[in-house]
Amino acid sequence: MLIGYMRVSKADGSQSTDLQRDALLSAGVEASNLYEDHASGRKDDRPELAACLKGMRDGDTLLVWKLDRLGRDLRHLVNTVHNLTDRGVGLKVLTGQGAAIDTTTASGKLVFGIFAALAEFERALISERTLAGLAAARARGRKGGRPYKMTAAKVRLAVASMGQPETKVSDLCAELGITRQTLYRHISPTGELRPDGAKVIAKRKP
Numbered sequence: 001m002l003i004g005y006m007r008v009s010k011a012d013g014s015q016s017t018d019l020q021r022d023a024l025l026s027a028g029v030e031a032s033n034l035y036e037d038h039a040s041g042r043k044d045d046r047p048e049l050a051a052c053l054k055g056m057r058d059g060d061t062l063l064v065w066k067l068d069r070l071g072r073d074l075r076h077l078v079n080t081v082h083n084l085t086d087r088g089v090g091l092k093v094l095t096g097q098g099a100a101i102d103t104t105t106a107s108g109k110l111v112f113g114i115f116a117a118l119a120e121f122e123r124a125l126i127s128e129r130t131l132a133g134l135a136a137a138r139a140r141g142r143k144g145g146r147p148y149k150m151t152a153a154k155v156r157l158a159v160a161s162m163g164q165p166e167t168k169v170s171d172l173c174a175e176l177g178i179t180r181q182t183l184y185r186h187i188s189p190t191g192e193l194r195p196d197g198a199k200v201i202a203k204r205k206p
Helices: 018-026 047-055 074-086 106-139 152-162 169-176 180-186 195-203
Strands: 002-008 034-038 061-064 090-093
Touching: 002 018, 002 047, 018 034, 034 047, 047 074, 074 090, 152 169, 152 180, 152 195, 169 180, 180 195
Parallel strands: 002 034, 002 061, 061 090
Antiparallel strands: none
């Protein structure tokens, strides 16, 4: 069965699916098998696409007018098509830069394989740049990663407060801007410094 998917958005200036609809119908898709979304391609909440993909079965083929109608970016497209392929569903692009993609044919699978390789190359470049950035930051005395929720000052205040019987843990957590889990990971209920708390204080020492 041939299934068609259409999308328009204000972002690309196309407010009508008429051109896409005509192309899909001409390609053999029945009008009852057309799905249409009116949203940005970068939004995850595309209900018609979700319904379209969910309803496809082994042997079906998904048709789109252009490749950018289907996914937010290259990696999203690759993941979507891999998922369809695993379920025995093909993808055919009618026009645009991805018009050579037809995963129901050997040559179309080869073209998509090139797209997948480009996506993997993009991931490798991002990872390489991230590692290089962290190395450069470390060389300048800075460390990457998420900032600590607990500072040395907070740990010391928590130690002093937890040792007082009138201290309410909920009030202390609210004042420090942390959760109970974070508090107890650094300080014991009796106000004793735990290993994580000791690490925070040690890392703040000059």
